[in-house]
Amino acid sequence: MSAFRQRSVQLARQARTTGARNTRSYGSSHGHDHHHAHNVEESLGTGFYVTFGVIPASYIVYSISRPGKNGEESTLHKWFRQIGDYGTQWETRNHIVTAAIEQAAHDRHLLNNASQKKTIELRYPEVFQTGSPFNVPAGHYANIDKVVEHYRQQHLTEEERKAKKLAAAASQQQAPPEVYHQPPQDLPAVRIGLVNEVIGLGLFAARDFAKDEYVLQEAPVITVTFNRLRHLNAKHEMNQFAAVVSAHELDHSVRVAFPGVYSDLGRMPFTYDYVVANDLFSRLGRNLVPGHGQLAGADIEKDRYEAWIGQFARDAPFDIPKTARFREVAAEFIRQYAFIEGSEVAVYALGRGSNLPLANTTKDVSANVYLLASLINHCCTPPVDKTTGKSPTEDDNGRPIGPNCAFRVGRQGLARFVLPQHIVVQANRDIKEGEQLTWSYGKDRSQLGFSCLCDTCTTAASGRCHVL
C-alpha cells in the first residue's frame, strides 16, 4: 500500500511539473520553482477508502445472500429467520419452565402427604425359595444343622457368662444397711453423765448401736430466728433473749441442761438434791419423739456434780436486769448451742467469718436448741493419714477414735422420718454401750472457742490431733 501510495505521489508531482512548463512564469517566481521543488504529502482521501471498502462489502453481502449449492437457505436468510423466531423460542422455554415448577410443586405435595409404605416390595418373591448357588449339588440343599447347633451353643455360653457376671455384680453391691432407712428404735438410747469438771455434762450410749443406726429424734426446746450476718443486732438479740428466758421460766430442766448460761442471766444453778428430788435429769428427755429413742436416766455422782456447778453458782447474781449485756449473753448462747434446719453444721460452726454452707446467708432462718442433743460434746476428727488418704477410725491399738455420731436437722436424704426442726442423731460407726456420744463441731481446734479435751487430742495412743 505504501509503495502504491509513493507511486501515486510521484505521478501527481510529474503532472504538476508538466503543467508548470506549459504555463507562464512570473518574474518574481521565476527560477525559484526550478530550484526549490516542494515535497507534497497528500492522503488518499475518504473517497478512495469508501470506493475500495464497498467492493469487498458488496462481495460479502452478495455471497451470504446467495442460496447454497444444493438450494439451501442463504446465511442472511437464516439470520433473519432466527431473529424472527426469538419470540417463539422464549414462549416455548417459558412453557417448559412453568411445567417443571408445577411438577415439582405437585411432587413435593405428594411426598409430604403420601403415607409411607409399611412393606417392602420384593423385586422377585422367588428369592425366598432359592438356596445358595455355590457348592450345592443340583436338587439338594446343604444340611446346616451343625452350623445352627454351633451358634445355638455359642448363644447359650454367652447368656451363661452374662448371667454369672450379673450375679457377681449383684453380690458385690452391698445393700444399704437396713438400719439406715429405719427411724430410731423405741429402746433405751442415751444416758446423761458428767464427763469431767471442765467439759461438763455429756451423753453416753445406753446400749450398743450399729453403724448408721439412728440413736434418737428430739424436738427443739427453743426456736429463734437466726441470721448469720445480722446475728448481733437489736431485733435478733431481743428475740433470742425473750426465747431463752421464757424457756427457763417454763421448765426448770432447761436450767439443768444449761447452768452456765442461766447463771450469766442471773439464775442460780439448782443443787443436786433439788435436781434429783424433782426428777429434773429425767425431764431432760421430755422432748424426745415418742418411740424414737428413750432416755435411760442419768449416771452422775453428787459430789462431782456439786463441784461442777460450783463454778457457775459463784457468778450468779439474783436478778435478770434486761440490759444489752444480757441480750448478748442470750445471743452467745444461741450461737453456742443452736442448730439450723437442713444444715449438717450447728450455728457455732457458722460464726462470723465462717465459710461453712448455709443456704441463704442473709436470710432469717430458724435456729433450734435441744435439751439432750445439746449435751453431746465435740470430738476432733484425726488428721488424714498420708498413706491411706483417709482419716483413721482406729488408733494404733485398734480402738475406735474420732467422733462416733453425726446429726441432721429436719428431713434430709433418707432420714425422711425426721420432723421439721427436729434433730436426729445417727451412729457413724459401731458404738458400744457406755461409750460417750460425740460429733465434730465442724471446726478445727483453733476455732473451737475452748481448749479441746476430746479423746483424739488427749489419748496418748492416738494423740494425732495435736498436729492440727
Ligand SMILES: C[S@@+](CC[C@H](N)C(=O)[O-])C[C@H]1O[C@@H](n2cnc3c(N)ncnc32)[C@H](O)[C@@H]1O
Ligand atoms: C454444746 S455444749 C456440750 C455440753 C456441755 N458439756 C455442757 O455441759 O453443757 C458445748 C460446750 O461443751 C464444752 N465442750 C464440748 N466438747 C468439748 C471438748 N472436746 N473439750 C472441751 N470442752 C468441750 C465446751 O465448753 C463447749 O462450749
